[in-house]
Amino acid sequence: MEKIKLTIDNIEVEVQNGTTIYHAAKKIGIDIPVLCYMNLEHLNIENRPGGCRICVVEVEGRRNLAPSCSTNCTEGMVVKTHSLRVLNARKTVLELILSDHPTECLVCSSSGKCDLQSLAQKLGIREIHAVENAERSTYRKDCSPALNRDMDKCVMCRRCETICNDVQTVGALSAVNRGFMSVVAPAFEQDLIDSPCTFCGQCVAVCPTGALTPFDDTSKVLKALTDPSKTVIVQTAPAVRAALGEEFGLTPGTLVTGKMVAALRTLGFDKVFDTDFAADLTIMEEGTELLDRITRYLGGDKEVKLPILTSCCPAWVNFFEHNYPCMLDVPSTARSPQQMFGAIAKTYYADMLKIKREDLVVVSVMPCLAKKYECQRDEFKVDGNPDVDFSISTRELASLIKMANINFNNLPDEEFDSPMGESTGAAVIFGATGGVIEAAVRTAYELQTGLKLNKIDFEELRGLEGIRTATIDFNGTPIHIGIAHQLGNARKLLDGIRSGLYNFHAIEIMACPGGCIGGAGQPLHFGNSDVIKARFDAIYREDASKTLRKSHENPYIIKLYKEFLGHPMSEKAHHLLHTHYFEKNKI
């Protein structure tokens, strides 16, 4: 491709033809401020509406200032990125944006993590020259069980719209109205709960302001912790331990399992358990279901539904309930690990403690916002009492730890409590794309063939490509497996099955980039694939470090079946560990 030369701030730079000024400047270490612009490099998706005008620069010979995010370099171009004219223009643009923005930064949940706030700092805005009685746009606030929309704080960057439509293909959000009243909203400006939103929360993860924020239950958790009549237990999802450290300045990929357990104990939880225990349980149920379907299929049963789809990811469950209502009997009926944990905690464990389920409070720490919605689903409640009372995110746990003045990095490593804190390596890899199906294969292989696996690591199932396929040899029977992460890839995979392009026995789908490690409740990564990769590697390191790496070898799971559940897919297991799906009408 043709190369061109230009000068930016007196530095000569050579770039490919077609490069924008913003990228050319970045190449020589000049970071032009942006607001609406977002680059998801690993997805090859750019959000570049060129709407905010914060990134303007001066181009010699050009009458007006140019938006650097959407202006291509030309041969011999002379660019100034911080002339007085540019700085004044940026300040004016920002003041205009701020003139229609609430000034409640002190109490805004995005304070300290807000791009708009950082820009105001950087550009030295000390006053907003508001015109008296100037018009302000105000909108109805929309609170869903997973995320809140406060569109008074929307700056129309449209990053959420790009994620929702181009990456996730959910289509819940679109820019609506025009001029002063323009805003990003669901169809007919209805509430998110009535829209096809899956609560994956990826929009929250890219919002530069406090317009889209997680639904936050941490104050209720604190209240429960101080209530002497309640026993409060906590479960932590596999992906949390691979990312929580980032909130305390540790390098992405630092495993903080032991410190996390210590911090939760210091916060006052009566027992610190692990969702990994329930992940092992999930494999017992889902793996058995998989084997049952495959055995029946190979035995000539044409009624059997294949491929079996995993059902651990609540955003994915919402996605197929909205988009594939004709396929509701295809996914595994196994509940997600979060919900299996809750169901066992409020029956088996509450009985063990001889307390009523109402007096046991189950808190989950999840990398996910959709989990907040999932634990409020009616089918996971008994007489109105939910199996999981509160689901908080990795970021919210970090806030609690900071609030309690816990010096996280200096904490000693502690162990999870028994029995629901014991798990295998198969459970921890649930946190990464491909992990659930690998865990299922480890168990299904041994149960099906009666043979011992020589090699536990199924490298062919691992990786960060959006869609992956592999065939595993079950002692002569080839089992075809498909894996997708991000809902847009899930859609491609499912459409590929419908059109006959693919033929699988089992499919794993996760809604977020990289699986749960890239969830919307995790420390924000803004699509940085290096961060995702580091967390991904950490998850497999934790797996490799475990003595037991197959779910069916977890002695506490074996005990749970012996003492309480009977066997996988028993009537009791069906009642407590399985669910059903509902058709949701797309708006």
Next chain:
Amino acid sequence: MSSFKIQDCHKQTIKQICESFNNNPGELISILHKTQGEFGYLPEDIQREIAKNLNISVAKVYGVVTFYSFFTMTPKGRHAISVCMGTACYVRGAEKIVDELKEQLKIKVGGVTDDGKFSLDCLRCVGACGLAPVVLIGEKVYGRVEANQIKDILASYED
């Protein structure tokens, strides 16, 4: 919001319109234009049906409908009133005419009376500046209108 409930025959019409544009989402504006020509307005059910045919999100359809002022989600009255707010009409008191109409009909601009008789809209320059201010009711043009004539003009429409 309107209480329009879509029927099978409506679905058939929308299907034909979408097919006439090869179900191409790039033709959304033309499809909406033609559909509004058919139904008079674009209620929620119709937007859902168009989205289904074009295999795009309803939010996207709604985004386009609310962006262009030509598209409307409220049905027009049997007698659609349009007040010209072009420069000539404006300086000769069109705003007073609009206020009077709002007062008499008890509706806002863009609204329709409860009995569906009248709807009120503003538009830009009908090219009859010599007659400013101008009001259109249906196809009929009223020129040099004064606020105190509004009551009689409205009374002349019986049903």
